[in-house]
Amino acid sequence: MxxxxxxxxxxxxxxxxxxxxxxxxxxxxxxxxxxxxxxxxxxxxxxxxxxxxxxxxxxxxxxxxxxxxxxxxxxxxxxxxxxxxxxxxxxxxxxxxxxxxxxxxxxxxxxxxxxxxxxxxxxxxxxxxxxxxxxxxxxxxxxxxxxxxxxxxxxxxTLPDEELRSGYAEVIKHGLIQNANYFGCLKTEGWEKQNWREIIEKSVSIKKDVVQKDPKESGLRKILNFGHTIGHAFESYYLDSERHLLHGEAIAIGMICESYLSVKKSGLSKSEMELINNMLLNVFEKFDFPVEDIPAIVVLCSQDKKNEGKTVNFSLLTQIGKCEYNFNATIEEIEESVHFYKNL
Known part of the structure; x- marks a missing residue:
């Protein structure tokens, strides 16, 4: 390490x-x-x-x-x-x-x-x-x-606010997958005025702990990808367009969509899903996109590196602060989660 x-x-x-x-x-x-x-x-x-x-x-x-x-x-x-x-x-x-x-x-x-x-x-x-x-x-x-x-x-x-906000998405993710108390302490109002040294040290310790247990992503490390399967699909789809998304902006979308899948697949409660959605939407402005783009965005999930064969593999929340890996979802279910985000 x-x-x-x-x-x-x-x-x-x-x-x-x-x-x-x-x-x-x-x-x-x-x-x-x-x-x-x-x-x-x-x-x-x-x-x-x-x-x-x-x-x-x-x-x-x-x-x-x-x-x-x-x-x-x-x-x-x-x-x-x-x-x-x-x-x-x-x-x-x-x-x-x-x-x-x-x-x-x-x-x-x-x-x-x-x-x-x-x-x-x-x-x-x-x-x-x-x-x-x-x-x-x-x-x-x-x-x-x-x-x-x-x-x-x-x-x-040296960073503009949008770049700082982009990084904050990964901070929120660390709380969601490993530490409910950490998630509960993160600000939505005045989020840009925080003790960044403290936050960086805590987030680094969470990621480092996971990586040390599974350096090559054969198992546990997959939980760090929560929000990234769908988030990367959004980021990739709009990569070269005028609607370009920063990484954290795309991952925020992905975390909302995958929280929806977590309710369906891994036992996350609807009340916790709503708490997650409210926090993310307070920090990240909702991204508006044409409904016609959804099938093409979702197809990109099939290229995610965690996939095995023809199944789309997800790391999903069982509750705030706990994440498990190797949940499969169909293209139809992924589309449903993206429609859920669009209709919020």
Missing amino acids: ESIIFSNSIAGDLKSYLANQSFSKLGVITDSNTEKHCFPVIRDHLPVDSSQFSFPSGESNKNLETCSAIWKWMTDEAFDRKALIINLGGGVTGDMGGFCAATYKRGIRFINLPTTLLSQVDASVGGKLGVDFNGFKNHIGVFAEPEAVMISEVFLK
Whole structure:
């Protein structure tokens, strides 16, 4: 399991960390946003011969074409197998930069400096790496752990509210699947004014505990996918459209739909489903979409990585704070859950 460092002074802590590491060359991967807002925080504390690669920000650039550009940069810079990569950015940068590092020359070391709430509580922990392919989320990827993850609240100050809100969806999910008391303490009114350090540490501990018990998602780790089967379908369907959804916005939709399925399939009470729905709709504005899109959205669920054969596999709630995995649902039942969300 990677070392997770909660930093009070990210530049100084990174400099100290690097001073204790042995590497032939250092490279930093950023996107266009983190290059502007976050890279200056650490730039002067890096070795003078380090190099940097930046790609245009956004999920639409999380693909093999960008990977090819990163691999070319690594090759042109003559990175060998003792090189070290720093991924400075959100989930897209961590997923793709880690994937490129893990596959370059059969794998070089990397560390993550997650800069969004979403990546700090979710994407940076657990060693899942990958890129989107042919419109499917994280379709090509590997499992590989970073050497370390350094988490600092200072980067959250660079985020617009919608990005902070997107990360909050995963925070809510952690409470729903593992800790009812945690869920009960999360704010809906004034949600953006919270003790983020406390929340990040709690969410990371929940995810880390699950991942340590099941690193390769053969069983328990599947509960971390609550809300993601249908959520990823929404995210994928609108990925390249003007109605583009942020990850957390899509997962909020998915959690409402899958809470509905939880009532049907796993024993969640209707009263708890309503509590979940009310909380999510207080934080996330309801997404309006044409009813004609529903069949095409639902078909995308059949590409979810948890599926086996022709069944669509879900992780569902038995109650708030408890989640179980390997529930099957038909296409008709999934469509019913999406209609339920649309009609709220």
